[in-house]
Amino acid sequence: MRNFQGQFANKGGRNASKMGKAKNTKGTVMRVWNYMGYQKAALTFIIFLVFVTTLLGLLGPYLMGVIIDQYIVPKDLSGTARMCLLLIAIYGVTVFLTWLQTFVMVNVALKTIQKIRQDIFEKIQTLSLRFFDVRSQGDLMSRVTNDIDNLNQALTQSVVQIISSALTFIGVAIAMFALDWILAIVTLITVPIMFFVTKKLVAYSGKNFAKRQKDLGELNGFIEEAITGADVTTLYGKEKKTVQNFNKINEQLRVSATKADTFSAFIFPSMNFINNLGMGLVIGTGSVMVLNGMTTVGVIAAFINYSRQFSRPLSQFATLMNTIQAAVAGGERVFEIMDEVPEIKNKKDAFVVQNLQGHVALENVSFGYEENKTILKEVSLKARPGETIALVGPTGSGKTTIINLLTRFYDIQQGQIHIDGKNIKEYDMNSLRSKIGVVLQDTYLFAGTIMDNIRYGRLDASDEEVINAAKAASAHSFIKHLPNQYETKIASEGSNLSQGQKQLLAIARAILADADILILDEATSNIDTRTELQIQEGLNNLMRDRTSFVIAHRLKTIEKADQILVIKDGSILEKGNHESLMEDRGFYFDLYTSQFKI
Template identity: 45%
Template sequence: MNQTISTLKRLGSYLAYQRVKLIAIILLTAAAAGLALAGPYLIGVALDDYIIARQYDGLLALCLLMLGVYGAGSAVGWLQANLLADVSQRTVWRLRGDLFVHLQKLPLPFFASKSHGELMSRTTNDIDNVTNTLNQSLIQIISSVIMLLGSFAMMLLLNVWLTLVALVVIPLIVFVSKRIAKATQRQFKGQQQELGSLNGFIEEAVSGQRVARLFRQEERTAARFGESNAKLKKVGIKAQIYSGSMGPFMNMFGHISYLIIAGVGGWLAVRDQATVGVIISFLAYSRQFSGPLNEVANQYNLIQSGIAGAERVFEMMDIPSEYDGANGGEEASTVAGKVEFRRVGFGYGEGAAALRDISFTARPGETIALVGPTGAGKTTIVNLIGRFYEIREGQILIDDKDIRDWDKNKLRSQLGIVLQDAHLFAGTIRDNIRYGLLDATDAEVEEAAVQANAHGFIMKLPEGYDTVLSAEGGNVSHGQRQLITIARALLSDPTLLILDEATSSVDTLSELQIQEALKRLLKERTSFVIAHRLSTIRRADTILFIKDGEIAERGTHEELLARGGLYAQLHDSQHLQEA
């Protein structure tokens, strides 16, 4: 319950940005409720003062007044609904924007622990649930509160004893609704979690279609989907059963209350302690009193779904940003390029150490090559240089200053990365290259492409630099994607450079083009190169052979070959394979 209240308060803080419109909505709702409350009273007057008394003078005017009241109520309701739609959409727009901005600032370990589908579910499905709740339930809640208070006041005004009778079932309603609410919210939160898991599986299955078909795993994938889908169905049914039970219970209590009021009212009328018009009006007000409770109950599943969605959204927004308290505050104008590791140790989460006692120095302009078996810790080392992860022990120095004293954004602005899996965004080739320097001119973009050996193939495309790439650059070859990312790195003009398997998985011609482009990129930059093909790192100033998270060997290409150790063995095995 405390968490629900906290969630509603935070959601209310987003609504507070539009307090003027909210006040207008409340006033319109009050006006609509007032007009609705006037109806039963006028009906009672028509019965007692005109129809039963057989005084028809003025009855037509009263009927026209009632028509005007109901018509005005409809007009106010229409205006209210339009204003609410504007408020709810703007509120969700702000919430979605804040969530995405925060998502962009979360540390990489968070993304490693969550599937893409689950993150998509939180930024789309959960937000949509909040939207639906605001659109359909907010006005109902406001209207219900006003109608409850107004109806109660009119009931007291008409007959105190009948009002006390109407309140008999209220304690029972409160008790049952609280029990159902607690169980329902738990089920809806579980439903959202299962939906996130299912979305994650679907995203994985769609992106891995080629592998699944190659290994004939379609049936197994379908079976796993069926299991996940069945879990979602099971928890979804429970959520709907719990939430759906609220409406029938509320209707039952409403009918019981109505029957009791009708019976007591009839008894009072027989004893001439209440007029027929008063009884009819009171019964109408009792319906208006219980009606809002029924309406809220009928939307209870939507309300609980929205609260559960908001909880999951705020849960993500409460995860500390990587800039919270650990960003460093000093912003130097440039990075000279000296990088030093001093007995660095690191591990992912609480697991075993991935790096132990790593020490080396890269002077400005030098190239450090990292080689070794898969999983040895090569990529971990370069991730630490960009402060994508924080070290457990030891020290990393950039230009003789602790890396934790550098502003992360400033440090990363001096860092260029070319990865094995070249990531391109949906958009033009020009925009993808300009991603490295957003204010670059077209001439600067094209010059970077020339330096990266990408200009030639780009100009052969029908639209040239305006060619629209599909997601992940699926409409160009792997080698061409690499050249585009090299052009992007060249345009950003970094001081520190990371090349992670940049020439693997490409044909010989593409490799030669990439190698030539990389020579230009490496020039006068402190570079860290990860490669399985040792032919690409022969000119490195220092080669570090990483094994089991430790530096097993270090030296130049010639020195390591002469030593006849692990590096020499790897070199000889590759030489035999190429032969």
């Protein structure tokens, strides 16, 4: 139902949700970690590999010191060669294990992202229409694609690196104190400086990364609307204005992205400077100690390498913060959707309907899409099985709103709606909607063949049943003249078919679905007279013996309706069949005669 319901819902707005600085970094990280918890074995293996590679990394500088003091200084060439080969072997094994842990981590990350993307997509399918009324499609697309991609990038690059950095930091500190406590203290002098600089830069850049993700969602929403409404833009000659608006949003994104990336880019040079400062202190202090016989050249060489390893985790962590900040900001936007509570929910033990007879009643129904703005005002109507109820009236009078309420896309604020004597809230929504067939003015066709699109009405239908539905809808005659007939591929948005042909396919789809109640929303609008006759024939076959609600501006098409409800300003102004309403010479009479001269 999600694929067509937005086409006839009364959209209240297109504003992207607001988002500022990440509000719950810890909570977001923990939720992502819980998703990764589904792969405990792989994560345990990764941690084991990180532990091994960290130990091998710590062994390298120690062996360098040993080689210098015990083999190079005594001029033992054969011993030096043997130890160098051992050192090369250690580094070779480290490289292989590092590649292996990266390979496993990539797979863990991709499976985690697959699960998150699946969950958010399933969540979107459960949300009520009011949720979509106030959010642009582009912003939602940005959350499902860009924000999740940022999470993927962070998982792939950051998780292993953070674990490795933590183990390296601790391991190097222990190794340095084991070698020489004085040089270890000298090395540690730079740590508070690194922490202070990192904290300041990360705190400032964090809000800019959140702002960048929000601006990217807004830009995607604008692009989506610009593409969708390209024909309207061209017809009204608003291309220049559209470009100006795009430039404004694009510049807004550039500014926020520049602030985020500029400050994050400053982290690495800052860490590099502090690292070099610490190395200079080690070399200076170590030189004095060597000259005074307090240590050896090998120990100094080992310390220089350990000094690099010691500061590298902090530098790497600081550098990764831009990735982490973007991921946390994106993660919050993703989980914000997951935490949405559907406005329309099934009651416990909701009734799963098998068939509907077609009794429909609205009793004093009032409704508004927005608070303090009523669209329907105490509307009452009754439809018996097999009756055709036509809803006519000016644009914005509330006709489509009645349809939205019958399909329970929204819940009413006042009154009751009954189908077959049961309150609509008592039904399981999916089972209820499966018994309500819909044919819209703007037919949505999916990527695939004509056969696939008709079969969407009932996925287990045989080819023969699909063809019979097409014949009943008067669609078979044009399908058989297509190059590949029922296997003809549908182009983007059905551009290789006429509006009338798409309508016939929609009718065939509804016939195949064999719903008990039908909703026809301007099904013959914008169609030429000849095609309208074909469509009307298909609609007559579809509506036979079914309770049908028809919204129509072409009043000629609803002359045979059992009831015609004339709606104006949210209230039923007149009620009756065509003949009685024409005799009353009221508002319906004026509408009808304005279309036809009698």
